[in-house]
Amino acid sequence: MDSKEISKAVIKRLPRYHRYLGELLDEGVDRISSGELSRKMRVTASQIRQDLNNFGGFGQQGYGYNVEYLYNEIGKILGLNKVHPMIIIGAGNLGQALANYHGFEKRSFKLTAVFDIREELKGRMVGNVKVLMTSELESFLKDHPAEIAILTLPKSQAQAMTDVLVQCGIRAIWNYAHIDLVVPDDVIVENVHLSESLMTLSYNLSQYREDHEQ
Amino acid sequence: MDSKEISKAVIKRLPRYHRYLGELLDEGVDRISSGELSRKMRVTASQIRQDLNNFGGFGQQGYGYNVEYLYNEIGKILGLNKVHPMIIIGAGNLGQALANYHGFEKRSFKLTAVFDIREELKGRMVGNVKVLMTSELESFLKDHPAEIAILTLPKSQAQAMTDVLVQCGIRAIWNYAHIDLVVPDDVIVENVHLSESLMTLSYNLSQYREDHEQ
Numbered sequence: 001m002d003s004k005e006i007s008k009a010v011i012k013r014l015p016r017y018h019r020y021l022g023e024l025l026d027e028g029v030d031r032i033s034s035g036e037l038s039r040k041m042r043v044t045a046s047q048i049r050q051d052l053n054n055f056g057g058f059g060q061q062g063y064g065y066n067v068e069y070l071y072n073e074i075g076k077i078l079g080l081n082k083v084h085p086m087i088i089i090g091a092g093n094l095g096q097a098l099a100n101y102h103g104f105e106k107r108s109f110k111l112t113a114v115f116d117i118r119e120e121l122k123g124r125m126v127g128n129v130k131v132l133m134t135s136e137l138e139s140f141l142k143d144h145p146a147e148i149a150i151l152t153l154p155k156s157q158a159q160a161m162t163d164v165l166v167q168c169g170i171r172a173i174w175n176y177a178h179i180d181l182v183v184p185d186d187v188i189v190e191n192v193h194l195s196e197s198l199m200t201l202s203y204n205l206s207q208y209r210e211d212h213e214q
Numbered sequence: 215m216d217s218k219e220i221s222k223a224v225i226k227r228l229p230r231y232h233r234y235l236g237e238l239l240d241e242g243v244d245r246i247s248s249g250e251l252s253r254k255m256r257v258t259a260s261q262i263r264q265d266l267n268n269f270g271g272f273g274q275q276g277y278g279y280n281v282e283y284l285y286n287e288i289g290k291i292l293g294l295n296k297v298h299p300m301i302i303i304g305a306g307n308l309g310q311a312l313a314n315y316h317g318f319e320k321r322s323f324k325l326t327a328v329f330d331i332r333e334e335l336k337g338r339m340v341g342n343v344k345v346l347m348t349s350e351l352e353s354f355l356k357d358h359p360a361e362i363a364i365l366t367l368p369k370s371q372a373q374a375m376t377d378v379l380v381q382c383g384i385r386a387i388w389n390y391a392h393i394d395l396v397v398p399d400d401v402i403v404e405n406v407h408l409s410e411s412l413m414t415l416s417y418n419l420s421q422y423r424e425d426h427e428q
Contacts, residue, residue, distance in 0.1 A: 018413065093308075093310045093311030148415065171419060199229040
């Protein structure tokens, strides 16, 4: 299967399919029809059929989809069939929250260390890993190459840290700092700008009020 | 100005304009040309001119934009000109991280309480507010109506809690639980599904490798 033929719109919906199929697997469901999946996910059955047709002809009429096969195929497209070593930069509340989220490990993201500049945090356990000092970053990454760095540090330090991480071979940055990072073309950045999400919420709230209340 | 005439694509870009304009204000910048803003934001100057033309004709040729005016106008569209009382449900790491983020308050989101079911957290200070017990939720909301509830509780409890919140008059839910909530039409939900964002990252990483490495 050539994943390049799959449209961006479908790709955007894949994590949600993956989540629902994972829940079905946990519930011990082997097969599911597009109709049932449609009711569960609240999208039309024809949308589901169209989307999943991208993954070959294994949704036979009357038999439904093989849940495990589909889950694994979608996982491969999402790059979840390989282990992704990752580090967290910033051991504050958000860094700790992410370090403690074990759902990532289930999806083959492996946290190897958390870094901070605050001496008082040195050696503290966060999730299953130790807090190391940022001064140890380079030597740590030489011995334990990581692929993804999660930035949960203050915005003012984010760009300088990014430059160091890129030099140390980090290939992807999951950025929670409220800043647009500058990186070389071969480094992937995925931003989680939480306050932008909250503003979208308040925009929708205001619009709703304007439309429905006098 | 009728905000309904502004297209969805522009609306999606507004939080980012708002952020950059806020930074310029903090730096004491009064006016900025679309060219300068374009270099800062790394979008084309013509895109900026087109987008900001939605906010009236106050970007005079040769004079640039009035930073404060634009910041305030965009803020109004985003609903930031009113105070939005909000509560957090779930005083774990993520709930605490959000409670401690003071950028929200600056943008007129006012946290009034954090709720949890764990007795041992009762009365603890998180950010500037106290942890209350979920059993106190109804009576608290009667005396202190809130508009937005932030769900940072386990997925298994999210829907039941949502039903209670909606009954208590909550109008918008900022949902971090990894589940699609069912709510009445007049309740706004904005989801932050962090693992879907991480999967997008790993998808982009895999695609990049496929395209550039053998």
